[in-house]
Amino acid sequence: MHYRSDRSDEVTIFDVAKEAGVSYATVSRVINNKEHVSAEKRERVLRAMAQLGYVANVQARSLAGGRTQIIGLLVHELNNDYIGEIIKGIDNEMAESHYDIMLYTTHRRKTKESVYVTRLTRNLVDGLLLVLPRNAGAYLETLHKRRFPHVLVDHEGIRQGVSVPSIVAENWKGAYDATCYLLQLGHRRIGFITGAMEMGCAQDRLAGYRAALLKHSIPVIPELIREGNFLQPRGYSSAKELLSLAEPPTAIFASNDISAFGVMEAVRDQGLQIPRDIAIVGFDDIPQATHVHPPLTTVRQPLEEMGRRAAGLLLHYIANPAAEVECIELPTELIIRESCQAPRTPLSR
Amino acid sequence: MHYRSDRSDEVTIFDVAKEAGVSYATVSRVINNKEHVSAEKRERVLRAMAQLGYVANVQARSLAGGRTQIIGLLVHELNNDYIGEIIKGIDNEMAESHYDIMLYTTHRRKTKESVYVTRLTRNLVDGLLLVLPRNAGAYLETLHKRRFPHVLVDHEGIRQGVSVPSIVAENWKGAYDATCYLLQLGHRRIGFITGAMEMGCAQDRLAGYRAALLKHSIPVIPELIREGNFLQPRGYSSAKELLSLAEPPTAIFASNDISAFGVMEAVRDQGLQIPRDIAIVGFDDIPQATHVHPPLTTVRQPLEEMGRRAAGLLLHYIANPAAEVECIELPTELIIRESCQAPRTPLSR
DNA sequence: TTGAAAGCGCTAACAC
DNA sequence: GTGTTAGCGCTTTCAA
Numbered sequence A, B: 001m002h003y004r005s006d007r008s009d010e011v012t013i014f015d016v017a018k019e020a021g022v023s024y025a026t027v028s029r030v031i032n033n034k035e036h037v038s039a040e041k042r043e044r045v046l047r048a049m050a051q052l053g054y055v056a057n058v059q060a061r062s063l064a065g066g067r068t069q070i071i072g073l074l075v076h077e078l079n080n081d082y083i084g085e086i087i088k089g090i091d092n093e094m095a096e097s098h099y100d101i102m103l104y105t106t107h108r109r110k111t112k113e114s115v116y117v118t119r120l121t122r123n124l125v126d127g128l129l130l131v132l133p134r135n136a137g138a139y140l141e142t143l144h145k146r147r148f149p150h151v152l153v154d155h156e157g158i159r160q161g162v163s164v165p166s167i168v169a170e171n172w173k174g175a176y177d178a179t180c181y182l183l184q185l186g187h188r189r190i191g192f193i194t195g196a197m198e199m200g201c202a203q204d205r206l207a208g209y210r211a212a213l214l215k216h217s218i219p220v221i222p223e224l225i226r227e228g229n230f231l232q233p234r235g236y237s238s239a240k241e242l243l244s245l246a247e248p249p250t251a252i253f254a255s256n257d258i259s260a261f262g263v264m265e266a267v268r269d270q271g272l273q274i275p276r277d278i279a280i281v282g283f284d285d286i287p288q289a290t291h292v293h294p295p296l297t298t299v300r301q302p303l304e305e306m307g308r309r310a311a312g313l314l315l316h317y318i319a320n321p322a323a324e325v326e327c328i329e330l331p332t333e334l335i336i337r338e339s340c341q342a343p344r345t346p347l348s349r
Numbered sequence C: 001t002t003g004a005a006a007g008c009g010c011t012a013a014c015a016c
Numbered sequence D: 001g002t003g004t005t006a007g008c009g010c011t012t013t014c015a016a
Helices: A013-020 A024-031 A039-052 A058-063 A081-096 A110-120 A137-145 A171-185 A200-215 A232-243 A257-269 A303-319 B013-020 B024-031 B039-052 B058-063 B081-096 B110-121 B137-145 B171-185 B200-215 B232-243 B257-269 B303-319
Strands: A070-075 A100-105 A127-131 A150-153 A166-169 A190-193 A251-254 A279-284 A297-300 A327-330 A333-335 B070-075 B100-105 B127-131 B150-153 B166-169 B190-193 B251-254 B279-284 B297-300 B327-330 B333-335
Touching: A013 A024, A013 A039, A024 A039, A058 B058, A070 A081, A070 A110, A070 A303, A081 A100, A081 A127, A081 A303, A081 B100, A100 B081, A110 A137, A127 A303, A150 A303, A166 A171, A166 A200, A166 A303, A171 A190, A171 A200, A171 A251, A171 A279, A171 A297, A171 A333, A190 A200, A190 A232, A232 A251, A232 A257, A251 A257, A257 A279, A303 A327, B013 B024, B013 B039, B024 B039, B070 B081, B070 B110, B070 B303, B081 B100, B081 B127, B081 B303, B110 B137, B127 B303, B150 B303, B166 B171, B166 B200, B166 B303, B171 B190, B171 B200, B171 B251, B171 B279, B171 B297, B171 B333, B190 B200, B190 B232, B232 B251, B232 B257, B251 B257, B257 B279, B303 B327
Parallel strands: A070 A100, A070 A127, A127 A150, A150 A166, A166 A327, A190 A251, A251 A279, A279 A297, B070 B100, B070 B127, B127 B150, B150 B166, B166 B327, B190 B251, B251 B279, B279 B297
Antiparallel strands: A100 B100, A297 A333, B297 B333
């Protein structure tokens, strides 16, 4: 005693079953690639599906206990190349696996993060990708306990000493390398503009900068370190501050490219030339870094790959929930372009 | 084998009903803000919901004929400010109405567009927002016939002579104004780099440029017009071509800011100075336009507002499917910054 | 290998 | 004003 959808012209598995002359359970089996269907019936069902243009109803499937084939993606904002590149990677990987993406932008509001996570895990999505979460502590425990598949991107995978599935880049090493490079060029007073310090990646970059100085026995001078927030205006103002110091730095290392653009702006406003008067290094290597003038020397994070790997890992967890927690760290690489040269007046040691 | 998040602890309307001591139909009424519930019971239900931490199951609601509170959003790519600003607007509006966004990036593949549209309209989303569609003809008819709420963004709202719900900017007028501005500065040879010509907005901008020249009785010279694609490398190469002309232009008008950045790059590579040697105008006014050097004179499209209005219109259609088709055109505005000045050697007429 | 039938959580028509 | 009940389209036992 089954009823037809009076909804509209939507074709359901009933229609397919009727067309193929089988029960709708058999159709379900075929759809889900299950065993126990004779080759002949499978063939008939497939043909009927194609003929009728059957498209599965995601919510029905989900309700009945299946997968939604949707993953949730949480990000801050969308208006920059950084996030764009990561999403491109995620998107590529997901598209291949026929997964759809549900997008949530928190606009840097921490509370939104947890609200969204609650909503999403209500069987709306099969898994969760969190890019640069800022409030992860609030829900990581829950996700873990419910065995809800999730992967963090660009956030060190530690929750109270326990490791959390995550993809990061070698932030510490990248900053260390870049600082060494400036040091080797002969710079001794190197200004540093941090990222948003509540994020692990910002802390790691600062640590890398410090470590490189110490390694070369150069003192870490507090006034040369300015707290930033990864945004261009702050890069601009921080650079202005650094430049107006009694003894200004001969090089500035910004914690991301966007900030570095702000630095470049400030430097030019002062009538100084890059790299003649001051060397500048960024971090990320967003596409834009090639296009500014002069092209920016920066630390490349493999953003697209980070997205891809994160998506791949998530898919892995969805398929295999008992899989071990993995924290993958991808290598960074110093990309030397034209924004740095040796300081004009070589400083004594 | 099959993994499902543990559903046993999920609280349903049954749990709420039991807790509040009412039938679950009453709970449903409260949730959906329906009439015919006594204030007292409503209060009890609300309290129970809060206490139990009830979160609606979207798929169940959708299956039963309700709304999903999700809209589909189709875009090309995410890695640029243009789309970022539009999405910001959409996102703000949707968040206020408690709508979620399902994101689809076509990566400029036309076929993906129609595939996604089919999938989405399968009751997964309540409505569809299409940003800069390139293959709209393939499904607009269907959407219209099924009365499926949809709004196009930045795409002229015409489908075979029939108007389609849409939000656009005054592309023609913007280009016309900018060209007039260059003309008034004294420029006579104005290079033009088009956008991707299969898009209406690109055509309109070219038409605006042409109209302004004609209006001032300046001949339209084909060799000064180069076909672009809205991307930076093409802006660069087109500008190179223009600059190597026997008689190069004294100003270049690019169909979007990103292309204009490419032009700036090319100009500098030639050892020319902006605006002394050549004037440059862009289109869009993405945030980045303020930050390049010199700051770019450009035509502002109210991107964030376009997103907001599109979202608002879509919500309107969802709430009121019989509403009339609206094609909203938002004003553009010439933003004069520092990338233009009068040509150095005034040309004779 | 196949089919029948029981829900999944919810909305809405209909009864009381 | 409130409760009862029949599906929505599908996955998944459980028999046959």
